Amino acid sequence: MPNLKSKTAAAGFDLITGGTGLLGSHLAEQLVRQGTAVRALVRPGSDTTFLRGLGVELFEGDLIDPAACAEAVDGARVVYHAAAKVGDWGTKAEFRVNTVEASETLAAAALGARVQRFVQISSTSAYGHPIDWGVPIDETAALGQRIWIWDDYTWAKVEAERRLWALVEAYQFPLTVIRPSWLYGERDRTTFPRLLQKLKSGGLILVGRGTNPISAIYAGQVAEAAILAAHHPAALGEAFNVTDQGFINQSEFFNTLARLVGGPRVWLRLPYWLVYSGAFEFEAFARLTRAAQPPLITRYATWLMGRSLSYSTAKARSVLGWVPREPYAITLERTVRWFQDQERGPARSPEPTTASGESLAEDSPKNADSS
Numbered sequence: 001m002p003n004l005k006s007k008t009a010a011a012g013f014d015l016i017t018g019g020t021g022l023l024g025s026h027l028a029e030q031l032v033r034q035g036t037a038v039r040a041l042v043r044p045g046s047d048t049t050f051l052r053g054l055g056v057e058l059f060e061g062d063l064i065d066p067a068a069c070a071e072a073v074d075g076a077r078v079v080y081h082a083a084a085k086v087g088d089w090g091t092k093a094e095f096r097v098n099t100v101e102a103s104e105t106l107a108a109a110a111l112g113a114r115v116q117r118f119v120q121i122s123s124t125s126a127y128g129h130p131i132d133w134g135v136p137i138d139e140t141a142a143l144g145q146r147i148w149i150w151d152d153y154t155w156a157k158v159e160a161e162r163r164l165w166a167l168v169e170a171y172q173f174p175l176t177v178i179r180p181s182w183l184y185g186e187r188d189r190t191t192f193p194r195l196l197q198k199l200k201s202g203g204l205i206l207v208g209r210g211t212n213p214i215s216a217i218y219a220g221q222v223a224e225a226a227i228l229a230a231h232h233p234a235a236l237g238e239a240f241n242v243t244d245q246g247f248i249n250q251s252e253f254f255n256t257l258a259r260l261v262g263g264p265r266v267w268l269r270l271p272y273w274l275v276y277s278g279a280f281e282f283e284a285f286a287r288l289t290r291a292a293q294p295p296l297i298t299r300y301a302t303w304l305m306g307r308s309l310s311y312s313t314a315k316a317r318s319v320l321g322w323v324p325r326e327p328y329a330i331t332l333e334r335t336v337r338w339f340q341d342q343e344r345g346p347a348r349s350p351e352p353t354t355a356s357g358e359s360l361a362e363d364s365p366k367n368a369d370s371s
Contacts, residue, residue: 013037014230015073017063017106018082019056020046022188023121023180026223027080028056034227041072041083041106050187063102069109078230079110082121084160086190088153088301089294095156103160111173117230120164120177121222124215124243124311126157127179129303136312139179139239148299150283168237176229177239178222181311182304185219185331186338196339199257202264207306208272210251215243215311218331221324228320235320243311245324245331250305256328260336272306 014031018024019040031038032054039057042048048058061068063083073079085098103120110118128145130137144158167173184192198204225242229235248256254266279302282295316322 012075012077013039013057014078014080015076016040016056016080016082017102018084018121019051020048021082021086022183022185022190023219023222024080024082025050025187026185026219027082027226028054030220030223030227032056039072039076041069064097064105066105066109069106070112073106073109073113073115076110076113076115078117078119079106079115080119080121080226080230081106084121085153085156087294088151088298090152092152092155095152096159099156100160100163104163107164107167107173107175111167111171115174117174117176117236118164119226119230120161120175121226122161122177122179122239123157124179124181124241125154126161128154128158130309132307132309136310137241138312139241139315150287151300153300174236176235176237178226178229179239179241179243179311180217180222181215181241181243182217183219183222184216184335186335188219188335192335192339196257196261196336199254199263199266200261202266204254204258204266205275206250206254206266206269207275207302208250208269208308210269211249212306212308213244213310214248214250214253214305216248216253217242217244217324218326218335220331221245221326224325225316225320225322228322229316232320238315238319240316240320240322241311241313242316242322243313245326245328248328253328253332256332257336260333261340272302275306276302 014036016024016027016038017040019028020042024040028038028040028051037057038054039059040048040051041059041061041063042051043062044060051058059072061072063069081103083102085095107118124137126143127137127141128143128147130141130145143161147154147158161177164173164175164177168175195204222242225240229240251266258264258266275297276299279295279297279299283298286295
């Protein structure tokens with residue numbers, strides 16, 4: 001696929017990485033709706049059907065190739081870096097290359113191109129695994145707390161951020177960091193496909209009592225926050241937690257999904273310590289045998305489900321004016337409906353939509369998309 005840049009280069013554009021993934025595709029969707037010219041840096045061979053449907057300019061290249069990154073960012077106003085190794089399973093080398101080195105290479109190119117803003121999509125995992133003191137974790141918390149052995153996903157998120165903040169200190173790099181929690185939505189290829197299958201079959205258990213808060217957020221809501229931050233003067237050099245759509249506990253979250261997929265109620269509970277200990281043993285065996293696929297459950301997944309701590313979004317609300325516009329009931333239903341549509345095998349590619357489900361096709365009636 002040739003890299004054709006004339007359309008966006010003439011008037012300036014925003015660059016997205018990870019555009020074929022969950023959050024990146026939502027960013028592209030919303031930017032196009034706002035009338036922004038968008039270029040997506042994609043790997044050769046990626047499924048770009050959705051981006052093509054949006055009219056996004058596609059630029060093929062590798063994030064660890066300095067020349068490709070320099071060419072991709074040339075003329076960009078804002079860079080949204082949403083690409084990284086997804087999931088918590090893999091080798092440290094994979095996380096180093098695809099999360100840490102990719103971020104550093106793209107940031108160096110953006111610095112050279114003098115972009116107006118570089119928005120790094122990080123994660124609340126950059127805080128590590130803090131002790132829960134009963135107070136929501138805000139952006140003043142230290143990065144990299146209590147990183148576990150073999151916790152390469154968390155290590156990579158911490159290290160990527162530290163290297164970018166070093167660029168801010170040394171070169172006044174125009175950085176803004178968004179730290180979402182567990183993302184869900186349409187075009188999720190990592191977590192929700194497996195989760196919904198487990199819920200259909202009744203194979204999911206609650207970790208702990210099930211009354212702990214779940215920090216999960218619809219990808220479209222995070223995209224809105226990232227775009228707000230990219231253009232807000234007060235967001236320069238700042239980080240923002242964007243982690244929930246209000247309070248929902250573990251049992252409520254999974255039972256809402258179970259009802260939507262027609263599965264049985266999730267009622268079986270196991271103590272957190274027991275699940276965590278079992279996950280550690282599963283991981284140890286998988287590491288010993290050099291398994292390419294993740295074990296049945298990991299410590300990270302256990303922690304994601306059963307942790308009692310929460311994250312404060314007060315800074316995003318007060319500085320950016322960001323508020324989650326839709327409750328869980330709406331976005332979870334949209335998400336499930338989208339996956340159900342995919343299972344039925346749509347006759348044509350899914351239409352690009354807004355975060356609230358409105359079609360972007362010129363002559364199409366407004367409809368609720370599945371996220």
